[in-house]
Amino acid sequence: MTLDVATNYCVHNVGAMPGSDAFLLVTAEMSALIDSGFSFCAETMVDNIAEVLGERPLDYVLLTHSHYDHASGSIYCKSRWPDVCIVASDYTAKIFAKESARAVMRELNAGAARLSGCSEWVDRLDELRVDRCVGEGDELSLGDMTLRVLAAPGHTRCCIMFYDPASALLISCETLGVLAGPGLVMPCCLVGYQQSLDALDRAMAMPIRRLLLPHHGVIEGDDCQDFLRASRYWLVETHRRVREAHAAGQSDAELRQLLRDLFYTDIAQLVQPEQAFDLNASYTIPLLLKE
Numbered sequence: 001m002t003l004d005v006a007t008n009y010c011v012h013n014v015g016a017m018p019g020s021d022a023f024l025l026v027t028a029e030m031s032a033l034i035d036s037g038f039s040f041c042a043e044t045m046v047d048n049i050a051e052v053l054g055e056r057p058l059d060y061v062l063l064t065h066s067h068y069d070h071a072s073g074s075i076y077c078k079s080r081w082p083d084v085c086i087v088a089s090d091y092t093a094k095i096f097a098k099e100s101a102r103a104v105m106r107e108l109n110a111g112a113a114r115l116s117g118c119s120e121w122v123d124r125l126d127e128l129r130v131d132r133c134v135g136e137g138d139e140l141s142l143g144d145m146t147l148r149v150l151a152a153p154g155h156t157r158c159c160i161m162f163y164d165p166a167s168a169l170l171i172s173c174e175t176l177g178v179l180a181g182p183g184l185v186m187p188c189c190l191v192g193y194q195q196s197l198d199a200l201d202r203a204m205a206m207p208i209r210r211l212l213l214p215h216h217g218v219i220e221g222d223d224c225q226d227f228l229r230a231s232r233y234w235l236v237e238t239h240r241r242v243r244e245a246h247a248a249g250q251s252d253a254e255l256r257q258l259l260r261d262l263f264y265t266d267i268a269q270l271v272q273p274e275q276a277f278d279l280n281a282s283y284t285i286p287l288l289l290k291e
């Protein structure tokens with residue numbers, strides 16, 4: 001494994017398949033998995049991580065939020081690295097403790113498994129847990145890198161991001177949007193429109209040289225602020241278009257189609273099953289009409 005000379009860390013995509021979000025951050029001394037993908041292919045992700053780390057242990061799993069495509073694989077890391085510390089917001093811990101929330105995760109994992117032709121896996125979702133709850137301002141040491149936690153509600157209440165001031169790396173979450181094509185960023189606000197705008201404005205005011213985007217990977221240099229600007233534009237524009245269409249009498253189905261036409265591109269389809277896209281739209285549309 002070679003670390004990037006300029007930054008002394010490297011980031012690998014260790015996701016088992018598209019949509020199963022998992023990136024491995026490796027510094028000179030320590031390692032952290034950023035999000036942990038689906039449950040049904042978690043063993044493959046664990047093998048991918050082990051291949052990068054070799055004899056080194058996995059120290060942390062950092063969860064940006066509790067959704068099934070980001071958090072389900074976390075517990076599977078414990079069988080390979082029993083001492084790994086799972087880090088997330090306290091709201092994520094509360095969600096993991098809810099049987100009804102785990103049932104939704106189970107159903108969405110099963111849907112994604114069906115689509116990828118997987119029919120057998122060990123379901124460990126009832127063991128999901130958070131070892132260390134963090135919130136705004138908390139710091140996490142990865143040896144020569146210190147990550148600062150930023151609360152970023154908007155996509156969900158449980159969303160957090162991680163920032164390394166020394167290398168100006170921002171590990172973002174879906175509150176900042178998901179890349180759906182060149183210059184096209186899908187707004188992912190499910191619980192807060194203004195909160196999502198605030199998170200974007202905050203990020204736009206920060207020095208950022210590298211940005212880890214969910215379901216995509218690292219972008220660098222000017223591309224970081226370009227992404228944030230595009231994301232803000234599409235958030236405001238979607239808000240305007242949905243409200244305008246609603247005022248013109250369009251039905252819920254027509255509003256969902258409006259979102260599909262805009263954002264359910266080939267790239268988006270690769271990382272998000274239809275079931276998940278529709279579920280998200282069923283939260284986003286009423287939110288945009290309310291706020």
Ligand SMILES: [Zn+2]
Pocket residue numbers: 065067070155174
């Ligand atoms: Zn999500």
